[in-house]
Amino acid sequence: xxxxxxxxxxxxxxxxxxxxxxxxxxxxxxxxxxxxxxxxxxxxxxxxxxxxxxxxxxxxxxxxxxxxxxxxxxxxxxxxxxxxxxxxxxxxxxxxxxxxxxxxxxxxxxxxxxxxxxxxxxxxxxxxxxxxxxxxxxxxxxxxxxxxxxxxxxxxxxxxxxxxxxxxxxxxxxxxxxxxxxxxxxxxxxxxxxxxxxxxxxxxxxxxxxxxxxxxxxxxxxxxxxxxxxxxxxxxxxxxxxxxxxxxxxxxxxxxxxxxxxxxxxxxxxxxxxxxxxxxxxxxxxxxxxxxxxxxxxxxxxxxxxxxxxxxxxxxxxxxxxxxxxxxxxxxxxxxxxxxxxxxxxxxxxxxxxxxxxxxxxxxxxxxxxxxxxxxxxxxxxxxxxxxxxxxxxxxxxxxxxxxxxxx
Numbered sequence: 238x239x240x241x242x243x244x245x246x247x248x249x250x251x252x253x254x255x256x257x258x259x260x261x262x263x264x265x266x267x268x269x270x271x272x273x274x275x276x277x278x279x280x281x282x283x284x285x286x287x288x289x290x291x292x293x294x295x296x297x298x299x300x301x302x303x304x305x306x307x308x309x310x311x312x313x314x315x316x317x318x319x320x321x322x323x324x325x326x327x328x329x330x331x332x333x334x335x336x337x338x339x340x341x342x343x344x345x346x347x348x349x350x351x352x353x354x355x356x357x358x359x360x361x362x363x364x365x366x367x368x369x370x371x372x373x374x375x376x377x378x379x380x381x382x383x384x385x386x387x388x389x390x391x392x393x394x395x396x397x398x399x400x401x402x403x404x405x406x407x408x409x410x411x412x413x414x415x416x417x418x419x420x421x422x423x424x425x426x427x428x429x430x431x432x433x434x435x436x437x438x439x440x441x442x443x444x445x446x447x448x449x450x451x452x453x454x455x456x457x458x459x460x461x462x463x464x465x466x467x468x469x470x471x472x473x474x475x476x477x478x479x480x481x482x483x484x485x486x487x488x489x490x491x492x493x494x495x496x497x498x499x500x501x502x503x504x505x506x507x508x509x510x511x512x513x514x515x516x517x518x519x520x521x522x523x524x525x526x527x528x529x530x531x532x533x534x535x536x537x538x539x540x541x542x543x544x545x546x547x548x549x550x551x552x553x554x555x556x557x558x559x560x561x562x563x564x565x566x567x568x569x570x571x572x573x574x575x576x577x578x579x580x581x582x583x584x585x586x587x588x589x590x591x592x593x594x595x596x597x598x599x600x601x602x603x604x605x606x607x608x609x610x611x612x613x614x615x616x617x618x619x620x621x622x623x624x625x626x627x628x629x630x631x632x633x634x635x636x637x638x639x640x641x642x643x644x645x
Contacts, residue, residue: 245310246271246618247317248431248610249299249420251411253284253454253475254565256298257607258306260314261615264593271612272594275310276604277302286454286473287322289410296417303420309595316421318614320428320606321368321411322455325404328469331356333396344377344386348394356398366408368425369401371466384464401427401469424617427469428452429459431609432563434616436587437461446558448587449543449576450606451566453477456539457606458546460556468550472542476566479535486531487523492516497523502532504571536572540579547580559583565603 250257260275279301283294303314333356337348353372361367375383377391386394408425415422432450433442445462454475460468479502484494496514507525514521547553559582562572567586576584589600589608599608 245274245312245314246611246614247306247314247423248607248612248614249303249317249319250428250431250604250607250610251284251295251299251320251414252281252322252452252606253287253477254281254452255279255603256281256295256302257604258299258302258314258317259599259604259607259611260306260310260312261592261594261611263615270591270593271615273592273596273599273608273611274594275306275308275312276595276598276607277305277307277309279305283414284454286324286475287452287471288325288407289414292410292414292417295411295414299414299418299420303418314420316423318424318426318431318610318617319411319415319420319422320431320610321403321408321425322428322452322457322471323404323407324455324471324473325407326368326401326427326469326471328399328401329359331359331398331400333357333398335394337392337394342390342392344389344391344394346387349375349385349387352394352396353398356396357400359400361402364405365402366405367400368403368408369427369430371399371401373397373399373465373467374463382463399466399468423614426610426613427457427459428455428471428606429457429469430466431607431613432457432587432605433459433461433609434612435589435592435605435609436561436563437558438590439464441558441561444558445552445556446561447543447547447552447556447582448561448563451475451539451562451564452606453565456543456564458543460547460550460552462552462556467552468546470546472539472546474535474539474542475564478539479532479566482531482535483528487527489521489523490516493521497521497528498532501525501528502569503529504533504536504569504575532569533575536569536575537579540576544580554581556582559585561585561587563587563602563605567602 258277261271264270264272279298281298283291333352335352375386376395433448442461450457456472458470501512509525573584
């Protein structure tokens with residue numbers, strides 16, 4: 238199946254509020270950049286906080302998004318790299334140790350694979366499975382922080398790793414929706430890794446950066462330092478929580494609250510006294526101070542959760558690359574300055590890197606995950622297909638060494 242679409246790469250972001258699909262191919266000018274040739278989007282009514290609750294509704298949204306992307310790109314889409322989301326996704330640190338038995342004590346690629354396998358021998362509950370495995374660094378006979386031990390000589394090889402796991406029933410429900418939509422998942426990837434690949438620069442990945450992908454139902458967090466994934470978490474708070482708080486605090490309907498959020502919610506000191514929105518034939522007026530206080534309280538709570546995650550890995554206020562914010566909620570005016578104040582780190586809203594083609598639509602913070610999934614779809618192409626697709630080693634990006642193990 239993959240052979241027939243080797244020149245096209247597809248990302249499919251199945252989000253809480255929308256499903257997005259993006260199709261790309263290598264830039265024909267030979268720049269090793271991906272060129273977007275198609276995209277599609279459809280509302281999703283079948284998920285709650287990143288988890289499938291109505292399979293048929295999710296399948297319908299996938300079909301709509303894929304069909305639109307196919308129409309624009311002029312290619313048939315049969316498989317895609319898909320994100321896995323929801324608070325059931327979590328990461329743990331693990332260590333593997335092996336002895337090198339070869340006569341010359343030289344570390345081979347097989348030895349590297351063996352020590353990584355040893356790190357995955359962790360007792361998980363029967364309803365959880367490994368989604369992705371990230372080797373952080375290796376140690377050889379007491380020499381630490383080795384990036385790649387292959388070719389070195391020693392007796393005792395160790396690896397420190399971060400393992401991302403997911404609840405098997407939730408992954409199965411996602412696969413069921415994909416099957417109903419007739420889309421094969423080439424790979425399952427955590428949303429935050431995709432967003433990181435789409436917006437983080439090499440310098441940010443090396444220095445140490447936390448990326449926050451704030452979607453409708455969840456906030457995906459990933460910490461990348463020394464070019465390696467250090468921590469992954471999903472916080473069950475997103476833009477819909479702001480909408481719900483506004484509906485309660487302003488005593489108004491959800492559709493009115495959503496319009497207030499989109500048109501008037503902000504994290505900078507308001508200059509007006511009152512605002513009004515029109516939904517249908519009715520106009521509703523509210524106090525700007527009320528909208529500001531409700532929005533500020535919910536986003537402040539979110540950043541408190543983020544800081545707790547950074548405390549777990551002793552990186553609170555200690556990441557030189559700062560905070561990069563993506564996702565639809567990153568459009569809130571003033572969110573970068575607010576994050577800077579609450580997390581005491583440099584903060585900015587993410588921008589897409591190294592993408593050409595039909596970027597008018599996808600050059601938007603709500604598209605970073607799906608564009609990153611498209612990039613990872615290229616990077617995780619089986620090695621034997623690299624030449625056919627026109628890929629060079631330089632075109633694989635920094636993240637390729639993180640992806641030695643991933644769930645098919």
